[in-house]
Amino acid sequence: MAFLELKNISKSFAHAKGMLKVLEGITFDVEEGEFVAIVGPSGCGKSTLLRIINGIVPMSSGQVLYRGRQVDGINLECALVFQSFALLPWLSVKANVELGLEAQGLPPAEREKRAGIYIDKVGLDGFEEAYPRELSGGMKQRVGFARALAVEPKVLMLDEPFSALDALTAITLREELLDIWQSPDMPVKNIVHVTHIIEEAIELADRIIVMAASPGRIVKDLKVELPRPRDRRAEAFNALTDKVFSLIEERG
Amino acid sequence: MDMIVWQPLSTWAEKFKYEFAASSGAVQSLGMFDALSGVGPAVTRALRSILVPPIRLIGRAIAALPRGPELSPEQSRRVAAIVRTLIIGSIVIFLTWALMRGFIALVRTLSQPWPSDAKQIPEAILLSTLRMTLAYAISLAWTVPCALAASESPRFNRVLSPIAEIVGSMPATALFPIIVIVVIQITGGMNLASILLILTGMQWYLLFNLLAGINQVPEDLKEAARAFGLSRTARWRKLILPAVTPSLITGSITAWGGGWNALILSEYFVYKNQTYQVLGIGSLLDAATYKSGNGVMILLSLLSMIAVVLLLNRLMWRPLYNLATERYRLDY
Numbered sequence: 040m041a042f043l044e045l046k047n048i049s050k051s052f053a054h055a056k057g058m059l060k061v062l063e064g065i066t067f068d069v070e071e072g073e074f075v076a077i078v079g080p081s082g083c084g085k086s087t088l089l090r091i092i093n094g095i096v097p098m099s100s101g102q103v104l105y106r107g108r109q110v111d112g113i114n115l116e117c118a119l120v121f122q123s124f125a126l127l128p129w130l131s132v133k134a135n136v137e138l139g140l141e142a143q144g145l146p147p148a149e150r151e152k153r154a155g156i157y158i159d160k161v162g163l164d165g166f167e168e169a170y171p172r173e174l175s176g177g178m179k180q181r182v183g184f185a186r187a188l189a190v191e192p193k194v195l196m197l198d199e200p201f202s203a204l205d206a207l208t209a210i211t212l213r214e215e216l217l218d219i220w221q222s223p224d225m226p227v228k229n230i231v232h233v234t235h236i237i238e239e240a241i242e243l244a245d246r247i248i249v250m251a252a253s254p255g256r257i258v259k260d261l262k263v264e265l266p267r268p269r270d271r272r273a274e275a276f277n278a279l280t281d282k283v284f285s286l287i288e289e290r291g
Numbered sequence: 292m293d294m295i296v297w298q299p300l301s302t303w304a305e306k307f308k309y310e311f312a313a314s315s316g317a318v319q320s321l322g323m324f325d326a327l328s329g330v331g332p333a334v335t336r337a338l339r340s341i342l343v344p345p346i347r348l349i350g351r352a353i354a355a356l357p358r359g360p361e362l363s364p365e366q367s368r369r370v371a372a373i374v375r376t377l378i379i380g381s382i383v384i385f386l387t388w389a390l391m392r393g394f395i396a397l398v399r400t401l402s403q404p405w406p407s408d409a410k411q412i413p414e415a416i417l418l419s420t421l422r423m424t425l426a427y428a429i430s431l432a433w434t435v436p437c438a439l440a441a442s443e444s445p446r447f448n449r450v451l452s453p454i455a456e457i458v459g460s461m462p463a464t465a466l467f468p469i470i471v472i473v474v475i476q477i478t479g480g481m482n483l484a485s486i487l488l489i490l491t492g493m494q495w496y497l498l499f500n501l502l503a504g505i506n507q508v509p510e511d512l513k514e515a516a517r518a519f520g521l522s523r524t525a526r527w528r529k530l531i532l533p534a535v536t537p538s539l540i541t542g543s544i545t546a547w548g549g550g551w552n553a554l555i556l557s558e559y560f561v562y563k564n565q566t567y568q569v570l571g572i573g574s575l576l577d578a579a580t581y582k583s584g585n586g587v588m589i590l591l592s593l594l595s596m597i598a599v600v601l602l603l604n605r606l607m608w609r610p611l612y613n614l615a616t617e618r619y620r621l622d623y
């Protein structure tokens with residue numbers, strides 16, 4: 040039994056002119072401990088797929104099994120990190136990180152302690168009382184990560200978390216993400232990472248799912264066998280990049 | 292001509308426009324000043340369309356006259372400056388004179404013996420403000436839950452918005468006679484009728500603004516709230532209510548404006564030769580205007596009402612607005 044099983048998922052949205060088919064026949068399994076990247080052209084339904092997996096967008100047909108069970112409603116063991124950070128501007132860093140803890144039934148003192156731990160882990164020690172608008176983009180996304188990690192999820196779901204950041208900040212945060220995933224005291228087992236940056240997917244993931252648009256579908260599911268830490272300048276890295284590029288370009 | 296009159300005039304109008312834009316950050320002026328600033332550009336436009344054709348004719352005639360010695364650019368600029376000073380100077384003198392006249396008239400009216408009704412003004416103000424507050428509380432009590440329901444259900448939102456638009460755009464004052472007659476017939480209470488009338492002048496502004504606020508809550512924040520498992524009440528408390536607070540304040544300011552407007556008509560009502568009234572600043576004003584024709588009383592009621600409106604704006608709405616736009620701003 041796989042950790043996550045997606046079975047023949049399709050999704051249509053109501054549009055001005057009838058229904059728009061956004062996803063069709065999405066089927067794949069994720070094994071426990073896997074870091075999966077989903078790449079594909081803009082509009083192919085990557086974000087929608089991610090939201091179907093954690094249950095905040097209902098699918099039109101198909102099935103998502105989490106550890107062999109179908110989850111009713113929202114799967115709180117999947118925590119989402121947003122491209123736009125999606126922090127509540129009127130809440131302090133600490134209150135933002137505590138957002139998901141009330142739902143877990145933690146008492147206030149416990150929430151505060153837990154938030155503190157993860158604020159430290161993402162390197163924002165001392166910024167507990169700051170407000171999002173006082174932070175740089177990189178720091179905001181650190182809050183986004185802390186908020187997701189604080190619920191101690193089994194699956195971390197990333198929707199282009201580095202796309203709104205400058206290149207240098209993105210590099211640092213990618214490294215930290217790998218550290219978090221590999222660190223034994225983190226409950227996070229799996230990461231599902233949506234991105235349109237192919238190099239990012241190859242650098243981070245065990246496995247890359249390549250999608251095409253109209254309707255969104257899987258065109259290739261390939262393992263990344265490169266040893267970690269991965270060197271972006273290595274020949275094998277570039278060869279794989281070229282391969283994924285051509286897979287995407289082929290389908291236009 | 293352009294240089295002398297229109298340029299200064301349009302910079303003057305521009306200034307108002309600028310203040311209007313800047314007021315999205317902090318309210319520069321609330322109440323009557325807003326009306327003025329909105330009117331600035333329009334006044335310039337109207338003046339321009341009335342004045343430009345004859346002036347252009349005169350200009351042509353002057354241009355057709357035999358030419359005197361050529362002026363250097365320096366000299367013509369100086370002439371323009373002198374002409375401009377003359378024109379502005381005379382306008383200022385005229386305005387000062389008009390203001391003085393008005394002020395003298397005001398003082399003369401107020402220095403007449405005050406009618407005995409004047410003693411009622413404080414109590415009337417208090418009662419009217421109480422009616423306004425009650426109507427506002429009723430408005431809040433149904434529009435806020437409505438807005439929350441609209442935030443839960445896009446379908447309810449789609450149904451409610453156009454209905455609110457149609458009902459809200461009906462002239463409420465046209466319904467006054469019906470409301471008053473029905474309410475008086477049923478309960479005999481003019482007080483209740485008055486509050487209901489104020490309500491019709493208030494509630495729609497509040498509902499419009501709240502719905503607009505609901506529609507502005509960013510999709511990613513709503514997603515985050517759901518993805519992290521917030522309960523419905525937690526979602527309202529942490530996301531929806533803070534996000535609509537600025538709209539709520541804006542809506543409240545306009546609602547109170549509409550409320551005062553309705554108040555004047557709501558406390559005094561003549562039907563079949565019978566007068567229905569309750570004590571309030573609106574009924575004092577109406578009685579003075581339609582019955583006694585007492586200028587002092589009209590002026591006193593008007594001034595005290597303006598004073599209350601300005602005080603409320605200064606002491607309550609403006610600080611609240613500043614606080615709301617500062618703390619609950621949606622950019623981050």
Ligand SMILES: Nc1ncnc2c1ncn2[C@@H]1O[C@H](COP(=O)(O)OP(=O)(O)OP(=O)(O)O)[C@@H](O)[C@H]1O
Nearest residue numbers: 052053061079080081082083084085086087088235
């Ligand atoms: N709530 C919605 N209602 C209607 N259409 C939607 C909705 N959400 C997404 N879509 C449509 O579904 C398609 C896929 O959107 P999605 O955001 O999943 O793509 P994406 O692959 O994440 O794109 P990008 O790389 O630009 O983020 C788009 O055509 C989009 O317009």
Ligand SMILES: [Mg+2]
Nearest residue numbers: 085086087198
């Ligand atoms: Mg997307």
